[in-house]
Amino acid sequence: MSAFTRHRRSGAVIATFSGFEADLLRSLASQIVELLHHEAAVPDDRDPLEVLMDFSGPTTAPEDPVLARLFPTAYVEDEEAAAEFRRFTEGTLREGKARAAGTIIDTLEEAGLPDELDEDGLTIDVEMDEATAQTWMRSFTDIRLALATRLGVEDGDEEYWYSLPDDDPRAQAHDIYEWVGWLQETLIGALS
Incomplete structure (x- = not known):
């Protein structure tokens, strides 16, 4: 995989992924979309104006630890204000995060990532x-938060992760977490 860079003439942000890397990114983004939509299922047959004016969102923090991390309580000291804030904002925030993850999927597919990878190299x-x-x-921020939450990553625990054997599934998942962090850093660099 090459780092994200900016094309000198066009100004486009570019990168090259192996088929495995691109498929892994698509899988991570798909899992985020699925998680975001799982608890927020809304009937599709509603009137568009009703959807636009619907402020009947959730009023309590999500039970799933990843969703709770993605949608933290806005007013820790005031339950009523926190519930009202969540009711008016969480649905829109969920949709925005799902669309962002969907953009990764769409971009990879537009770049030529097939539905099924059967070709080495x-x-x-x-x-x-x-x-x-x-x-x-x-x-990438959402994906990293999700991975960190599921793995239990904490500040200053790098020694623990590096002490795990390479074949430990937790070490492999942590490697993915770090890789997405590296991708994000190179993307920030390309945008600077």
Whole structure:
């Protein structure tokens, strides 16, 4: 995988992923979309105006630890204010995060990532404008928060993760967490 860079002439943000890396990113983004939509299922047959004016969102923090991390309580000291804030904002925030993850999936598929990978040595060249790159960056944050929450990553625990054997599934998942962090850093660098 090459780091994200900015094309000198066009200004586009570009990177090259192996087929495995691109498929892994697509899988991570798909899992975020699925998680965000799982608890927020809303009937699709509602009137569009009703959907626009619907402020009947959740009033309590999500039970899933990842969702609780993605949607923290806004007013820890005031339950009523926190419930009202969540009711008016969480649905829109969920949709925004799902759309951002969907942008990663769509960009990879537009770049030529097939539905099924059956070819060794396949590489995917991704080229995106600045707005799309910003969306990827936001979604990388969500993916990293989700991975960190599921793994129990904490500040200063690097020694623990590096002490795990390479074949430990937790070490492999942590490697993915770090890789997405590296991708995010190179993307920030390309956008600077």
